[in-house]
Amino acid sequence: MVVLMLRWTVGFLCGLCVLCVLLSRAAAGDAQPPQRRVIRITAERFTFTPSEIVVEPGEEIEFRLKSDDTAHGFRIAGTPVNVVIPKRGRAEMSVTFRAGEAGRYVFECSRMCGAGHNFMRGVLVVRDRTSRATGQ
Amino acid sequence: MNFEWSTARHASRILAVTAFAALVASDARGQAPSADAGYPTTGPISGYMDFHFNKPEAGDAVLDFHRFVLILNHSFSPRIRFVGELEVEHAFVEGLEESGEVELEQAYVDFLVTRAFNVRAGMLLVPMGIINERHEPPVYQGVERPFVDTFIIPTTWFDTGAGVHGELPHGLRYRAYVMAPLNALEFSADEGIRNGSQKGSESNVRHVALAARAEYVGVPGVTIAGSTWTGTSNFLAPRVDAAVRIAEADVRYKRDRLELRSEFAQIWITDAARLNETIGQLTGVSPNIARSLRGFYGEGAYRVWADGPARDLMTFVRYENFDTQFRMPSGFLPLKQFDRDAWVVGATYYPDPDVAVKIDYVWQRNQSSVIKAPNSFNIGLGWWF
Numbered sequence: 001m002v003v004l005m006l007r008w009t010v011g012f013l014c015g016l017c018v019l020c021v022l023l024s025r026a027a028a029g030d031a032q033p034p035q036r037r038v039i040r041i042t043a044e045r046f047t048f049t050p051s052e053i054v055v056e057p058g059e060e061i062e063f064r065l066k067s068d069d070t071a072h073g074f075r076i077a078g079t080p081v082n083v084v085i086p087k088r089g090r091a092e093m094s095v096t097f098r099a100g101e102a103g104r105y106v107f108e109c110s111r112m113c114g115a116g117h118n119f120m121r122g123v124l125v126v127r128d129r130t131s132r133a134t135g136q
Numbered sequence: 137m138n139f140e141w142s143t144a145r146h147a148s149r150i151l152a153v154t155a156f157a158a159l160v161a162s163d164a165r166g167q168a169p170s171a172d173a174g175y176p177t178t179g180p181i182s183g184y185m186d187f188h189f190n191k192p193e194a195g196d197a198v199l200d201f202h203r204f205v206l207i208l209n210h211s212f213s214p215r216i217r218f219v220g221e222l223e224v225e226h227a228f229v230e231g232l233e234e235s236g237e238v239e240l241e242q243a244y245v246d247f248l249v250t251r252a253f254n255v256r257a258g259m260l261l262v263p264m265g266i267i268n269e270r271h272e273p274p275v276y277q278g279v280e281r282p283f284v285d286t287f288i289i290p291t292t293w294f295d296t297g298a299g300v301h302g303e304l305p306h307g308l309r310y311r312a313y314v315m316a317p318l319n320a321l322e323f324s325a326d327e328g329i330r331n332g333s334q335k336g337s338e339s340n341v342r343h344v345a346l347a348a349r350a351e352y353v354g355v356p357g358v359t360i361a362g363s364t365w366t367g368t369s370n371f372l373a374p375r376v377d378a379a380v381r382i383a384e385a386d387v388r389y390k391r392d393r394l395e396l397r398s399e400f401a402q403i404w405i406t407d408a409a410r411l412n413e414t415i416g417q418l419t420g421v422s423p424n425i426a427r428s429l430r431g432f433y434g435e436g437a438y439r440v441w442a443d444g445p446a447r448d449l450m451t452f453v454r455y456e457n458f459d460t461q462f463r464m465p466s467g468f469l470p471l472k473q474f475d476r477d478a479w480v481v482g483a484t485y486y487p488d489p490d491v492a493v494k495i496d497y498v499w500q501r502n503q504s505s506v507i508k509a510p511n512s513f514n515i516g517l518g519w520w521f
Contacts, residue, residue: 042356045270045272045275046270047353049353049356050356051303051307051353052305067489069274069275069489070274070489070490070520077214087445087488087489087490088444088445088448088489089443089444089445089448089489090444090445104251106251112180112182112207112209112219114270114272114275114520115221115242115261115269115270115271115272116269116270117209117219118217118219118246118248118254118256119301119303119309121251121303122251123251
C-alpha cells in the first residue's frame with residue numbers, strides 16, 4: 001500500500017515538473033518580440049497588388065510574393081532586397097525586410113517582363129513616428 | 137513662319153522637360169549609398185515570338201512566323217534606363233518587294249524621377265487600348281490580335297516622341313506623350329489609319345500629336361482605362377485640314393478563374409472629303425476614307441485548368457464589331473464589306489506560363505451582299521522569355 005502511494009506521489013511530482021516546464025516555455029514565448037508582419041503581394045504584368053504599403057519604423061515585414069503570369073523581380077530601391085518572383089504556379093517567394101527610417105521607398109519589378117516593365121512600381125511608406133504622435 | 141515657330145516651341149518644351157527630368161533623375165539624393173551598387177547593368181536579352189498556322193475558309197493554308205522580337209535593356213543607374221524592342225515581322229525582308237518588315241518598335245530612355253512623375257523620350261508605344269502596350273502572345277487570347285486592335289487601333293502603333301508617366305494615389309496611372317503625327321495621305325478604306333504611322337523614320341513634326349492614357353487600378357482585379365489621341369495629319373497636303381482624333385475606353389476584370397475584357401474605340405478624321413479628293417488627284421483612285429471609324433469588342437475567358445504549369449488551360453469567346461467606313465463624308469458612300477463583325481472562339485494551353493499554344497475559329501461577317509468575309513481556322517504558338 002505504501003509502495004503504491006509512493007509511486008502515485010512520484011508520478012504526480014513528475015507530471016507537475018513537466019507542466020511547469022511547459023508553462024515556463026509558454027511564458028518565455030510571450031516575452032518574445034511581436035511576430036513579424038506578413039504582407040502578400042501579387043505581381044502581374046504590369047502591376048503589383050497592393051502597390052502601396054504602409055509600415056511602422058523598425059517593423060519587421062515578411063513579403064510573400066507570387067506571380068500571376070511570368071517571372072517578375074521585386075527590388076526595394078536603396079535596400080539589398082532584390083529577388084525573383086517565380087512564374088505563376090511555381091513557388092511563392094518570401095523575403096524579410098526591417099523598415100528603417102521614415103520615408104517613401106520605391107519597390108519595382110527588376111526583371112524585364114514586357115513592354116510596360118518600367119511602369120511596374122509601387123511604394124513602401126515607412127510612417128513618421130513624430131507625425132503620428134502629433135496626430136498629423 | 138508660324139509653322140516653324142510652332143514646331144520650335146514644341147521641340148523646345150519637350151527638350152526642356154526632358155533635360156529637367158535628366159537633371160533630377162541623375163541626382164541620387166535621398167537614396168542609400170548602396171542604391172547605385174551594381175549599376176550600370178545590361179540585359180539579359182528578352183523577347184517574344186509568334187508562329188501561326190492560318191487556314192481561311194476559301195483559300196490555302198499558310199504557315200507564318202509572324203513575329204520575332206528581341207528586347208534589350210540597359211540601366212545606366214537606378215533612375216536612368218534604356219529599353220529597346222526590335223521586331224522582324226513575317227520572317228523575311230527584302231527591298232522593293234511585298235514581304236516582311238524590320239521595325240524598331242521601342243527605343244527610349246526613362247528618367248525615373250518619382251513614382252508620380254517620370255519622363256520618357258525616344259521611340260514610344262502609343263498608350264492606346266488594351267493590346268498596344270500589352271502585346272506579348274501569352275497575355276491575350278486568340279491566335280491573332282483582336283480585329284479592333286488591328287483595324288481601328290493600329291497595333292503595334294509606335295512613333296518618336298517624349299512625355300511623362302507615373303502613378304498617383306488611389307490607383308491612378310497616367311501617360312501623356314507628345315508624338316509625331318500620322319500621315320493622312322496613307323489612310324485607306326479597309327485599314328483606316330493603320331498605314332499612316334510614320335514609324336519614327338524621319339518623322340515629319342511640322343505639327344505634333346498628343347497622346348494620353350489614364351488607368352484606374354485601385355480595386356484588385358479591375359482595370360478601367362481611357363485613351364485619347366489628337367493630331368493634325370496633313371503635313372504632306374497642307375490645304376487639307378485633316379486632323380485625327382481618337383477616343384478609346386477599355387475595362388478588364390479578373391477574379392479566380394474568370395477574365396473579362398472589353399474595349400471601345402472611335403476615330404474622327406476632319407476634312408475627309410477633301411482628303412479623298414487630294415489623294416484621288418495624286419494617285420488616280422479615291423481611297424474612300426471615312427470621316428469616322430468605330431470598333432468595339434467584349435471577351436470572356438475561363439481557366440478550365442488552373443493548377444499552374446502543364447495544367448493551365450483557358451477557353452474564350454470574343455465578339456467584335458469594327459467598321460472602317462462608319463460615317464462617310466458628304467458625297468461618299470460606305471463600302472459595306474468593311475462594316476464587319478466577328479465571333480472568335482478558342483482555347484489557350486499553357487505548358488509553361490510563358491508559352492502559349494493557341495487554337496481558334498473565326499466567324500466573320502460583313503454587310504456586303506457581294507463580297508464575303510472569310511472565316512478561318514488558326515493555330516498559334518507564342519512564347520515570351
